[in-house]
Amino acid sequence: MSAELLRIEDLHVSFSTRGGLVQAVRGVSLDVMAGATLGVVGESGSGKSVTAYAVTRLLDRAGRVTGGQILFRGRDITRASAGEMQGLRGDYIAMVFQNPRAALNPIRSIGRQLMDALAVGGDRSRAALRAAALELLHAVLIRDPKQRFDAFPHEMSGGMCQRVMIAMAIAREPALLIADEPTTGLDVTTQKTVMDLLARLTAERQMAMILITHDLGLAAQYCGEVAVMQQGEVVERAPAARLFRSPQHAYTRRLVAASPTPRSTVAELVGAPPSLPFVPPEQPSGTPALLEVQNLTKRYGDVLAVDDVSFSLRAGESLGLVGESGSGKSTISRLICRLIDSSGGDVLFRGEDIGGLPARDFHASRYRREIQIVFQDPHESLNPRFSAFDCIAHPARRLTGITDGAALRSLVEECADRVGLERGLLSRFPHQLSGGQKARVGIARAIAVKPRLLVLDEPTAALDVSVQAVILKLLDDLRRDEGLAYLFVSHDLNVVRMMCERTIVLRHGRIVEQGDSDALFANPGDDYTRQLLAAIPHFDPEAAGGYSRRVPRTRGS
Amino acid sequence: MSATLHHAGWVLRSNPVTAIAAAGMLVLLALGVFAPWVMPYNPIASDVAIALQAPSAAHWAGTDQLGRDIFSRLIAATRLDLAIAASAVGISFVAGAVIGSFCGYRGGRLDRAVGRVVDVLMAFPLFVLAMAMVAALGNRVENIVIATAVINLPFYIRFARAEVNVRRDAGWVEAARAGGEGHLSVVLRFLLPNILPSMAVQISLNLGWAILNAAGLSFLGLGVVAPTPEWGIMVAEGARFISAGQWWLVGFPGLALMLAVLCFNLLGDGLRDILDPRMRT
Numbered sequence: 001m002s003a004e005l006l007r008i009e010d011l012h013v014s015f016s017t018r019g020g021l022v023q024a025v026r027g028v029s030l031d032v033m034a035g036a037t038l039g040v041v042g043e044s045g046s047g048k049s050v051t052a053y054a055v056t057r058l059l060d061r062a063g064r065v066t067g068g069q070i071l072f073r074g075r076d077i078t079r080a081s082a083g084e085m086q087g088l089r090g091d092y093i094a095m096v097f098q099n100p101r102a103a104l105n106p107i108r109s110i111g112r113q114l115m116d117a118l119a120v121g122g123d124r125s126r127a128a129l130r131a132a133a134l135e136l137l138h139a140v141l142i143r144d145p146k147q148r149f150d151a152f153p154h155e156m157s158g159g160m161c162q163r164v165m166i167a168m169a170i171a172r173e174p175a176l177l178i179a180d181e182p183t184t185g186l187d188v189t190t191q192k193t194v195m196d197l198l199a200r201l202t203a204e205r206q207m208a209m210i211l212i213t214h215d216l217g218l219a220a221q222y223c224g225e226v227a228v229m230q231q232g233e234v235v236e237r238a239p240a241a242r243l244f245r246s247p248q249h250a251y252t253r254r255l256v257a258a259s260p261t262p263r264s265t266v267a268e269l270v271g272a273p274p275s276l277p278f279v280p281p282e283q284p285s286g287t288p289a290l291l292e293v294q295n296l297t298k299r300y301g302d303v304l305a306v307d308d309v310s311f312s313l314r315a316g317e318s319l320g321l322v323g324e325s326g327s328g329k330s331t332i333s334r335l336i337c338r339l340i341d342s343s344g345g346d347v348l349f350r351g352e353d354i355g356g357l358p359a360r361d362f363h364a365s366r367y368r369r370e371i372q373i374v375f376q377d378p379h380e381s382l383n384p385r386f387s388a389f390d391c392i393a394h395p396a397r398r399l400t401g402i403t404d405g406a407a408l409r410s411l412v413e414e415c416a417d418r419v420g421l422e423r424g425l426l427s428r429f430p431h432q433l434s435g436g437q438k439a440r441v442g443i444a445r446a447i448a449v450k451p452r453l454l455v456l457d458e459p460t461a462a463l464d465v466s467v468q469a470v471i472l473k474l475l476d477d478l479r480r481d482e483g484l485a486y487l488f489v490s491h492d493l494n495v496v497r498m499m500c501e502r503t504i505v506l507r508h509g510r511i512v513e514q515g516d517s518d519a520l521f522a523n524p525g526d527d528y529t530r531q532l533l534a535a536i537p538h539f540d541p542e543a544a545g546g547y548s549r550r551v552p553r554t555r556g557s
Numbered sequence: 558m559s560a561t562l563h564h565a566g567w568v569l570r571s572n573p574v575t576a577i578a579a580a581g582m583l584v585l586l587a588l589g590v591f592a593p594w595v596m597p598y599n600p601i602a603s604d605v606a607i608a609l610q611a612p613s614a615a616h617w618a619g620t621d622q623l624g625r626d627i628f629s630r631l632i633a634a635t636r637l638d639l640a641i642a643a644s645a646v647g648i649s650f651v652a653g654a655v656i657g658s659f660c661g662y663r664g665g666r667l668d669r670a671v672g673r674v675v676d677v678l679m680a681f682p683l684f685v686l687a688m689a690m691v692a693a694l695g696n697r698v699e700n701i702v703i704a705t706a707v708i709n710l711p712f713y714i715r716f717a718r719a720e721v722n723v724r725r726d727a728g729w730v731e732a733a734r735a736g737g738e739g740h741l742s743v744v745l746r747f748l749l750p751n752i753l754p755s756m757a758v759q760i761s762l763n764l765g766w767a768i769l770n771a772a773g774l775s776f777l778g779l780g781v782v783a784p785t786p787e788w789g790i791m792v793a794e795g796a797r798f799i800s801a802g803q804w805w806l807v808g809f810p811g812l813a814l815m816l817a818v819l820c821f822n823l824l825g826d827g828l829r830d831i832l833d834p835r836m837r838t
Contacts, residue, residue: 339731363737373735381728385750395736445732 005073005176005208006032006055012067013050013059024050024063026232034175035206037199039219039240041255042229043464044435048212051229052178054078055210056095057085072176090120094169096198098181100161104153110164111137111149117171136167141197159190163197170201177202180212187324187491188535195222195537214464216259220244220539228252244539258469260494261538262521266476269469269498278480280316280501288351290315290485291336291453296345296355298331298509305331307509308345315452318479318486320500320517322493322532328509329489330376333455336487337373338362349453369399372451376458378438382430388441389426392416396448415444419474436467440474447478455487460495472499493532497521505529561831568830575827581820589636598626600633600786609803619805621791622798627805630786631813637787638817641698642767645705650760652706653713658744658752660714661721668718675711683708687770691779701780705770709763716759720752754832758825765821772814788814 013025025047032038042048053059055070057077070077072092080088089095097103105113114133118124124132130149137145140163153161162182169177179198183191199222202209213219219226220240227237228251236249247253258269267274291313298306306328313319321329334340336347338359347355354367362368375381382391392412402408413423421440430438439459446454456475460468476499479486490496496503497517504514505528513526524530569576588595598616603623612619618627660668678686690704721744724730733747772789774780781787783794788810795806 334731337735339734360740363734363739368735368737371735373732375728375732377728381732383729383733383747383751394733394738398737442732445736449736 003034004031005034005036006030006210007071008051008055008068009071010068011051011054011065011070013047013054013063014066015063017062023066024232025054027068028229028232028234029068030227030234030237032176032208032210035202035208036225037202037209037211037223039211039213039223039226040229041213041216041219041226043214043255043466045231046229047232048229049180050232052095052180052210052212056089056093056178058095090117090174091172092174093176093178094172094174096162096165096169096177096179096182098184100165101153101158103165104161106153109150109152110156111151114164114167114171117168120172132171136171137164139170139201140164140167141193142167157190158186159194162186162194166194166198166201170205170207173205173207175207177207177209178212179209181214182211183218184214189324189531191218191537192535198222215537216244216255216465217537217539221537228255240539254466256539258466259539260469260492260498262494262497262536264494264498266472266498270473272473275476275480278476278501280314281483283315287315288348289313290317290350291487292346292348292351293332293336294346294348296332296335296347297343298328298335298340299343304509306335306342309506309509309511310345311504311511311514313453313485313487315485316479316483317502318488318500320496320503321487321489321506322491322496322503323506324491324532326508327506329506330457331509332506333373333457333487333489336453337371337455338365338368339373369449370452371455372446372449372453373455373457374442374446374459377462378435378442378459379430379462381442382438384430387427387429388416388421388433388437391430391441392426392445392448395445399449411448412444415448416440418447418478419444420470434467435463436470439463439467439471443471443474443478447482447484450482451484453485453487455489457489458491459488461491468495475499493521493536505532565831568827572827572830574823575830578820578823579827581816582824585635585639585817585820588632589639592632592636596626596629596632598629600625600630601784609798609806611803612805618809619803621795621806627791627809630791631788631809633786634788634791634810635813635817637698637781637785638768638771638814641702641705641771642764645702645767645771646709646760646763648702648706649709649713649763650756653710654717654749654752654756655745657714657717658721658748661718662725662740662744662748664722664725671714672718675714678708678711684770684773687774688777688779691774696780696782698781701771701774704774705767708770709767712763713756713759716756717752720755721748724748724751754829757828757832761821761825761828765818768814768817768821 008028008030011025011028012023015022015024028051030038040048040051050063054065055077065078072088077088104110111133114136115129118129118132134145134149137148142148142160142163182198183194186194195218198209211219211223223240225237226240226243227234228249229235230251236243236247236252243252244256247256257271260269265274289312293312294310296306296309297304309332311319321332323329335342338354338357341359342355345355346353349367349371354365357365386394389412392415393408396402396411397408402411412426416423416426419440421437421444425433425437433441459475460471463471472495478484488496488499500517502515503517503520505512505526507528512528513520513524520529521533524533569579603625605624607620608622608624610616610620616626616628618631621627656671660671687704687708690707691700694700694703730743730747733743738747771780775787775789776793781790783790791810792807795810798806
C-alpha cells in the first residue's frame with residue numbers, strides 16, 4: 001500500500017545573483033509515501049519553497065538544480081525534458097500557491113478556468129467538462145456552484161479563490177499535491193475551513209500532500225510527519241506529535257519555544273527568565289483616561305467600517321484589538337492616530353477632544369507627538385529613499401524641535417540602542433535590512449518622539465516567528481520601562497493575550513466582546529470569540545486544553 | 558555619495574550599452590560646454606573661395622555653400638541644441654512633476670479638472686501646436702523652449718500623477734504624517750524623491766525627443782534663424798545640395814542629430830538603475 005511516491009536525494013539548488021552564487025537548498029533529502037502528508041516547516045529563506053519549486057520544475061531562471069536527484073515514482077525529474085514535465089505537472093503533481101488571487105486568471109470566469117484545467121490532455125465534450133467542473137466546485141464546498149460558475153476571481157473572497165485553486169489542482173486527480181503556504185493571508189476561521197477541506201480531499205482521493213508552511217501549529221495539526229528546514233537544510237524530521245513534544249535539534253527547540261501558545265508568556269518565547277506581571281501605575285483619582293473613545297463611527301460610502309465603538313485606555317495600559325479582516329481594527333487605529341477623519345463620535349485624549357481636529361491639520365497639533373503608530377509591514381512603512389537614520393531622525397526633528405545635528409544624532413543612536421538595532425546599520429537603506437531590523441527601525445521611529453500612546457497595527461504580522469518573539473519581548477520591555485500605553489491591533493489572539501491586560505473582540509466594525517484578556521480567552525462569552533479561538537492551530541495538546549474546545553486531528557500521525 | 562558613484566560604476570560595467578551611451582553623452586556635453594575652444598574655425602565666417610568642399614584633413618566634415626566649416630558649425634550647434642532641449646525638458650519636468658504629484662496626492666475635483674485639461678492638450682497634434690506657438694510668439698530661441706516645454710508638460714503631469722497615486726497610501730506616507738509632516742512636505746520631500754528614478758527614464762527619452770522637436774521646428778524655418786548654426790537648419794540648408802552629390806552638408810548634421818537622440822534613449826534605462834536605491838545591494 002504505502003509505495004514510495006517521491007524521493008528527494010541530496011538536492012542542491014543555487015541561484016545566481018549579483019553577489020555571486022547563492023546556495024538556497026543544500027543537500028535536502030526527503031521522501032513521501034503515496035497518500036501520506038508531509039509538512040515542511042521553516043522561516044523565510046530556509047529553502048522550503050525553493051525545494052517545492054524544484055520538484056515541479058518551476059524555479060525561476062536564476063535558479064538551477066546543481067546536484068542530487070528528485071525521483072517521482074522512480075523517475076528522475078531533474079533530467080526530464082520540458083515536454084515530459086508538462087505531462088507530469090497537473091496529471092501527477094499539482095500545486096496550490098500562496099496568493100490565490102494572483103494565481104487565478106483575472107479575466108476568465110472560474111468555471112472556464114476549471115474547464116481549461118480539466119480539458120488538458122483529454123477530449124471530453126464541453127457538456128462533460130462543465131459537469132465535471134461543477135462537481136469540483138461542489139467538492140470544494142463552493143455554495144451555489146451553478147451561479148458561481150460564471151463569477152470572476154475579483155468577485156470572490158480570498159478563501160473562495162483558494163478553494164477554486166484547490167479545485168483546479170485536484171482536477172486531474174494528481175498523486176501528489178504541493179501546497180505552498182496555502183492559507184497565509186487568510187483569516188484564521190477561513191484558514192481552518194480551507195485546511196480542513198484540503199485534508200479531507202487528499203484523504204478521500206488518496207493523494208499525498210506536501211504542506212509548506214511557516215506555521216508550526218498548522219503543520220502539526222494537518223501533517224503526519226514534519227520536516228524542519230533551516231538555511232537550505234533539513235535539520236530534523238519526525239512524526240508531528242513527537243517533533244513538537246520533544247524537539248531534538250536546537251533550532252527546532254527554539255522555533256517551538258518562539259511560537260505563541262495559549263499559555264506562553266512573552267519571556268518564554270525568547271527563553272528569558274520570567275518577568276513579573278505588569279501593573280499599570282495608579283493614577284490619582286479624577287485624572288481623565290489617556291484615551292477615551294465614544295461612539296466612534298467611520299463610513300465608507302454605504303459601508304460602515306467602524307460602527308459605534310466605545311472604549312477607554314488608561315496611561316500605561318495595554319489594550320488589544322482583535323478581529324479578522326474587515327473587522328475595522330486597522331480603521332480604528334488610523335482614526336485614533338488621526339490619520340483619517342471619523343464620520344461620527346468623539347476621540348478624547350487626556351480629556352481633550354482631538355477628534356474634532358481635521359486629520360489634515362493634525363500634524364501641527366501638540367498631540368501629534370504623543371500619539372504614535374507602528375505599522376504592520378515594516379518594509380512598506382519605511383521610505384525607500386531614506387536611510388534608517390533619516391527614518392528615525394525625520395519625525396524626531398519635526399516633533400521634538402531638536403535641530404542641532406549632534407543632539408539629533410545622539411537621540412537617534414540612543415533609540416537604536418533601545419530597540420537593539422546596531423548603530424552601524426543606521427546608514428543602511430530599508431532594502432538592505434532584514435525584516436526584524438526594519439521592524440526595529442519602525443519602533444525606534446515611533447519612540448524617538450517620546451509618545452504616551454503607541455498604536456501597534458499588527459507590528460509582527462509580517463515577521464518570522466522567531467523574530468516576532470524577539471520584537472514582542474522588546475515591545476513588552478519598552479512598555480515597562482517607559483510607561484507607554486499600547487493599543488495593540490492583531491489578528492493573532494495568542495499574541496494579544498500575552499501583550500495586553502484587556503482585549504476587545506471586533507467583528508464587522510462592532511465590538512463583540514471586551515474584558516480582561518485572561519478571563520476572556522478562558523471563558524469567552526460570545527460564540528464568535530469561541531469560533532476564533534477554536535480556529536487557531538495548535539501543536540501543544542496540553543496548552544490547547546486551556547481553551548474550551550480542542551480541534552480534532554484531521555489525520556492521525 | 559561615494560556609494561552612488563560605486564553603484565553607478567557597477568551599472569555601467571554590467572551594462573555596456575549604457576556605458577557607451579553615457580560616454581557618447583559626455584562627449585556631446587563636453588563639446589557643447591567647450592564649443593568656443595574646440596571649434597577649429599569660426600562657424601559663421603564665410604569664405605566663398607572654399608565653398609562646397611568635400612571632407613578633408615583641413616575641413617573634417619567639409620564646407621557648405623558659403624564656405625563655412627561644417628565641423629565647427631556642428632560643434633556650435635551641439636551647444637545650442639542641448640541647451641534648448643535641456644531647458645525645455647527642465648521646465649516641463651519641474652512644473653509637470655509638481656502639478657502631477659499634487660493632483661495624484663489630493664485626488665478629487667482638482668485632479669479631475671487638471672486631468673481634463675491634460676486630455677485636451679494631448680488631443681492636439683503636438684508638433685503643430687508647437688509650430689503655432691512659435692509662429693504666434695515670434696521666431697526666437699526662447700519661444701522654441703517654451704513651446705517644447707508646453708507640449709511636453711501633459712506627459713509629465715500624467716506620469717507624476719500616476720506614480721504618486723500608487724504610492725499615496727503606502728505605509729511610509731502614513732508614517733510621515735504620523736511623524737508630523739504636513740501634506741506639502743509629504744509631497745515634496747517624500748513622494749517626489751521616490752518617483753524620481755522612474756521619471757529619470759522619462760527625462761532621458763524626452764531629451765532626445767526635445768532635440769528632434771527643436772531641430773524639426775528650425776528645419777521648417779521656425780525658431781532659430783540662419784546664420785545661427787543649428788542641426789535642423791543645417792539639414793534644411795544642405796538638403797538642396799544632396800542631389801548634386803554634396804552629401805556632407807546634410808549627412809553630418811543628420812548623423813549628429815541621430816547620435817544625440819540615440820544616446821539619450823539608450824541612457825534612460827541605465828539612469829533608472831543608477832538612481833533607484835533599491836537596485837543597490
